[in-house]
Amino acid sequence: MPAGAVIIGAGQAGFEAAASLRSAGYGEHVTLVGEEPHLPYKRPPLSKGFVLDKQGMDEIELRPAAFYDHHRVEMIAGERVVDVDRRERRVRLASGRAIAYDALVLAVGARNRSLPVDGAELDGVLYLRTLDESREIKSRLQDAKDVAVIGGGFIGLELAAVARSLGKSVTVLEAQPRLMPRVVAPVISQFYRELHASRGVNVLCGATVSEICGAAGKVHSVLTAGGHAFPADVVLVGIGVVPNVELAQGMGLTVGNGIVVDEQLRTTDPAIYAVGDCADHPNAFAGGRVRLESVQNACDQARCAAAAIAGHSAPYAAVPWFWTDQFDIRLQMAGLSQRHDLTVIRGNAELQKFSVFYFRGPDLIAVDSINRPADHMTARRLLAAHAAVTPDDVADESVDLKRLVR
């Protein structure tokens, strides 16, 4: 009798793998194991609408409980996998239960990087990844006056915008010389610096945190290497993540910057796939191996692995895309811009509606759009089609870019 598929990790990628197995026609048993005591939910609102009470639980859960029965997905919440016997093809849970598999999907995600300074353990220093952590931040912000955000990336800036919207005095401390340095061009970094400043957020770049100070176990300020102290009754840390590779390592799978997989998202054991934040995968848009932390990557990789398990194997080739909402501004990113050598702007930065097109040699490799959703959708199609787009086409607003798709 077939054992079926087991998915470890019930975040966006794990959930999508389970749902996609069914939509791909997979008829065997599907088991989804998650560490958190919740049904699978969306993480993006946790740093935005959920903290502001604009989105409730009903909008956060990926599917209602009835979905799992209806699609015969056995959802095991609040359980940890302790080891996997690859020879016997068996997963063992902390409760002692063993589950056999024919195909295993590792959707084990990533965890927050900890702030490596004295005082980081003080009460009031908070991180965000899970629903429970978001609830904690929401509750702590209620009585807070001064909020320090460490890290000027997506999570830090989204939380800064939220805290400022709640009327808090907010300081953002970014160690690099500009905001979101790993992902966007300087023109976008500058736009966001001005946006936050115009809404009253105190943004400091090139500011390295040297210590968190407190009294009676509770945080009261953040010290920088430059010798400045910033008062804070809540410190929100968003300084990146590290992939959860330990389980895979213990199983003897190859691990690099994440769990190493091939074009089909298979690990070094062909019965085992890795998808989402934890997967170190070959990606043509990156020009090599990469690990992506996004909803798009989680969903598309999960669908790709599920299709392979259901017998319709195809290489993973989806266009990467991302977004961030800060205040009333939406930034949408398509492609991976890191390797660019030229940027061209389309639209008007003063009107807060523009896109940055990134080229590498003659090739368009990425587009970041601020309040220009049609540019973003067009960019995804241009990138997927490897369309011939020139910097002149981009600079000339009378050129209809979507006509270049085919």
Added chain:
Amino acid sequence: MREEFLGRLPPIKDTEKSVIEVTNAERLPNSRLSCQIKMTDDLDGLTIDVPPSQR
């Protein structure tokens, strides 16, 4: 969206209008983005035709 429901839907906003122009399938006079339609009792029985491809 089938014609009989068009009048019951919220009006199309600028953002939706710009995005719907760049979708994969050709835009029709009765095309809408499903993510902009909040289900209400009034829409009970809503019938839609989905495009052959979305990407």
